[in-house]
Amino acid sequence: MTASPAGWYPPRMPGPAPDAPAPTATPVRVRIAPSPTGDPHVGTAYIALFNRVFARHSHPDSRFVLRIEDTDRTRSTPESEAAILRALSWLGLTWDEGPDVGGPFGPYRQSERTAIYTEHAGILIERGRAYRCFCTAERLAEVRARQLAAKQTPGYDGHCRTLAPADAAARAAAGETHVVRLAMPESGNTTFVDRLRGEITIANEQVDDQVLLKSDGFPTYHLANVVDDHLMQISHVIRAEEWLSSTPKHVVLYDAFGWTAPEWIHMPLLRNLDKSKISKRKNPVSLDYYRDAGILPEVLVNFLGLMGWSFGNEREKFTLTEMEGAFSWDKISLGGPVFDLDKLAWLNSLYLRELDDSAFLARLLAWRLGPDYLARVVPLVRERIRRLDEFVAHTSFFFVGDLDYTSVKDLVPKGRSPKDTSSVLAELVDKLDEDRDARAFTKATLEPFFRSFCEASGWKTKELFMTVRLAVTGLAATPPLFETMEVCGRELTRRRLRQCAAYLKTLKAP
RNA sequence: GGCCCCAUUGUCUAGCGGUUAGGACGUUGGCCUCUCACGCCGAAAACGCGGGUUCGAAUCCCGCUGGGGUCACCA
Known part of the structure; x- marks a missing residue:
C-alpha cells in the first residue's frame, strides 16, 4: 500500500516539448476537495486556483483532481455538488480527474468510498493507533461542560482508550453503536514543514483523540482526507490556513499507516473588511x-x-x-x-x-x-404595464445591484423602530440560509417559510412583507413578493436584505 | 483561555541590510471636455512598539502588542 515513486501519473498523449524544460522535474498531483453543503464558495475557488496554477506551472503531466467530500450525510446535497462543479467550470478552473470526468483513482465522491475508510480504520485499530469509543453524546457533553467549568481546554478525556481491544471488538460485534478515535500520542511533539512557513511544531497533548469514523459509519474529514490523498497519490496538499492546527492529526495518521506524507502548503485565509475569516454574514461569498x-x-x-x-x-x-x-x-x-x-x-x-x-x-x-432571464421576468410584469415603454421602469430592480434606501418611504412599519426592523431583517436572512426548504428559493418554499417566520417573530405578515418588498425592490408596488424574490435570486435578495438591515441600523428612532 | 499562524498607507501589494519606502484600489486637487466615464498631472496616506545584531535595519534575532485561525460524530 505504498506509493510507487514514478510512473503513477497517466501518460500525457503528446510528449512534452523538448525545448521547454518543466519548472520541476516531476509532475505533481494536487486536489481541491470541496464539501457540497452550501453555495459554491469564493474560498473554494481561491484554493482551487492555486492548486491548478501550481499543477500547470510545475509540469505538463501534473494532474489537478476534484474530489467531493460529502461525508456529512445530514448537510451534503447533490444540488450543492452540482452548483460547485458549475461554478468552478464557469471560472475556467477545470480539473483533470473528478466525479464527472472520472480518472484512474476513482470514485471521486467520498460517499462512494466508505468501504475503503472502514477497512483503513480497521488497520489502525489493529495496530493500536486508533480505538473504538462507546461514549454517548450525553457523556461527551458532560465531560465538556466540566472541563469548561474548570477552565480546562475541552477535549475527549480518553475514557474508552483504555478499554481492552478484545472487549471493545466484542461490543462492536454485538452491534453497540460506537465511533473510532485516533489514539494520539500522549506526549511529545509533532513537527511538519509547511512550504510557506517552514517548520511547525505542536505538542501532542494539544491534539485531541479525533473521531475518525462516525457512528453512522462515515469517516470524518481527517480520516477520509488522509486515506484519499494517499490512494489518489496526491503529492502536495494545498489548502486553507484554517487546517494548520489539525495537520498534526494528519501527520500522525500518515505515520500510523506507514505512508509518506505529502508536502503541506497552507494558503492564507480570505478576509472580511474587519479581517475576520470571510463569511456570508459580512460579505458575499457565493x-x-x-x-x-x-x-x-x-x-x-x-x-x-x-x-x-x-x-x-x-x-x-x-x-x-x-x-x-x-x-x-x-x-x-x-x-x-x-x-x-x-x-x-x-x-x-x-x-x-x-x-x-x-x-x-x-x-x-x-x-x-x-x-x-427576461423570460422569467416577463410573466411577472406582463399584466401590470400598459405600454412596453413602461417595462424598464417597472422591472429595474431585477437588473440593478445594490439599492439606495435613503428615499424609500415606510421601510419601517408604523409602531416599529428602525432598530427592530433592522434586526428582524438580519434574523430573517440568517434563517433563510439555514432553512433547507427556503434555500431552494422558490415561491412554493418561500411563502410557507415567511408565514411561519412571521408567527415566530411576532410580526404581522402585512408588516413584514411590505418591509421585505421595499428592501428587495425599493418599490411599494411590485409583482408578487415571493415570485419576485425567486427571480431576483437568492444571492441578490440576500445581499439587499443585509444592506437594508445595515441601512436601518444607521437610522435614529423617530 | 490553551496552542498555532501572521504583521509595509483605509485596502491589495513591491521590498528579501544601504531606496527621496515603489505600484494599484479607494479618497482628494487639477487638466481634458457639451455632461459623465476614460485618460493625464498632482496631493494626503504605511514600515505596530521595545530591545538587540550590524558601520548601517522595513528587511536578521528576541520580547511585547495587535490581528487571525483552531480547539465537533462540520469540513
Missing part, C-alpha cells in the same frame, strides 16, 4: 453572487490571483494562463488578504472596456439581459 453581479469569470480569477500572490513587475492584470507561467510560492504573502469589492469592480471595468461592442453585447446577453 460565486453565484459575483456571476449575478456581472463580474466576468476571468476577472474573478485574476482578482483571486491578486489575493496573497503577486505577479511581479507590479502587474495586476493577467490571465489564468499567464499566472500559471509566472507562478512561484516565493511570491506568496501570508497576511490574510481582505476581499475588497471596490477593487474587484475596478478590475472588472478594465476588462469590460477592452471588449468591443459585439463582445460586450454578448456578455450582457449571457448575463441578465438575455432571453433566459
Whole structure:
C-alpha cells in the first residue's frame, strides 16, 4: 500500500516539448476537495486556483483532481455538488480527474468510498493507533461542560482508550453503536514543514483523540482526507490556513499507516473588511453572487490571483494562463488578504472596456439581459404595464445591484423602530440560509417559510412583507413578493436584505 | 483561555541590510471636455512598539502588542 515513486501519473498523449524544460522535474498531483453543503464558495475557488496554477506551472503531466467530500450525510446535497462543479467550470478552473470526468483513482465522491475508510480504520485499530469509543453524546457533553467549568481546554478525556481491544471488538460485534478515535500520542511533539512557513511544531497533548469514523459509519474529514490523498497519490496538499492546527492529526495518521506524507502548503485565509475569516454574514461569498453581479469569470480569477500572490513587475492584470507561467510560492504573502469589492469592480471595468461592442453585447446577453432571464421576468410584469415603454421602469430592480434606501418611504412599519426592523431583517436572512426548504428559493418554499417566520417573530405578515418588498425592490408596488424574490435570486435578495438591515441600523428612532 | 499562524498607507501589494519606502484600489486637487466615464498631472496616506545584531535595519534575532485561525460524530 505504498506509493510507487514514478510512473503513477497517466501518460500525457503528446510528449512534452523538448525545448521547454518543466519548472520541476516531476509532475505533481494536487486536489481541491470541496464539501457540497452550501453555495459554491469564493474560498473554494481561491484554493482551487492555486492548486491548478501550481499543477500547470510545475509540469505538463501534473494532474489537478476534484474530489467531493460529502461525508456529512445530514448537510451534503447533490444540488450543492452540482452548483460547485458549475461554478468552478464557469471560472475556467477545470480539473483533470473528478466525479464527472472520472480518472484512474476513482470514485471521486467520498460517499462512494466508505468501504475503503472502514477497512483503513480497521488497520489502525489493529495496530493500536486508533480505538473504538462507546461514549454517548450525553457523556461527551458532560465531560465538556466540566472541563469548561474548570477552565480546562475541552477535549475527549480518553475514557474508552483504555478499554481492552478484545472487549471493545466484542461490543462492536454485538452491534453497540460506537465511533473510532485516533489514539494520539500522549506526549511529545509533532513537527511538519509547511512550504510557506517552514517548520511547525505542536505538542501532542494539544491534539485531541479525533473521531475518525462516525457512528453512522462515515469517516470524518481527517480520516477520509488522509486515506484519499494517499490512494489518489496526491503529492502536495494545498489548502486553507484554517487546517494548520489539525495537520498534526494528519501527520500522525500518515505515520500510523506507514505512508509518506505529502508536502503541506497552507494558503492564507480570505478576509472580511474587519479581517475576520470571510463569511456570508459580512460579505458575499457565493460565486453565484459575483456571476449575478456581472463580474466576468476571468476577472474573478485574476482578482483571486491578486489575493496573497503577486505577479511581479507590479502587474495586476493577467490571465489564468499567464499566472500559471509566472507562478512561484516565493511570491506568496501570508497576511490574510481582505476581499475588497471596490477593487474587484475596478478590475472588472478594465476588462469590460477592452471588449468591443459585439463582445460586450454578448456578455450582457449571457448575463441578465438575455432571453433566459427576461423570460422569467416577463410573466411577472406582463399584466401590470400598459405600454412596453413602461417595462424598464417597472422591472429595474431585477437588473440593478445594490439599492439606495435613503428615499424609500415606510421601510419601517408604523409602531416599529428602525432598530427592530433592522434586526428582524438580519434574523430573517440568517434563517433563510439555514432553512433547507427556503434555500431552494422558490415561491412554493418561500411563502410557507415567511408565514411561519412571521408567527415566530411576532410580526404581522402585512408588516413584514411590505418591509421585505421595499428592501428587495425599493418599490411599494411590485409583482408578487415571493415570485419576485425567486427571480431576483437568492444571492441578490440576500445581499439587499443585509444592506437594508445595515441601512436601518444607521437610522435614529423617530 | 490553551496552542498555532501572521504583521509595509483605509485596502491589495513591491521590498528579501544601504531606496527621496515603489505600484494599484479607494479618497482628494487639477487638466481634458457639451455632461459623465476614460485618460493625464498632482496631493494626503504605511514600515505596530521595545530591545538587540550590524558601520548601517522595513528587511536578521528576541520580547511585547495587535490581528487571525483552531480547539465537533462540520469540513
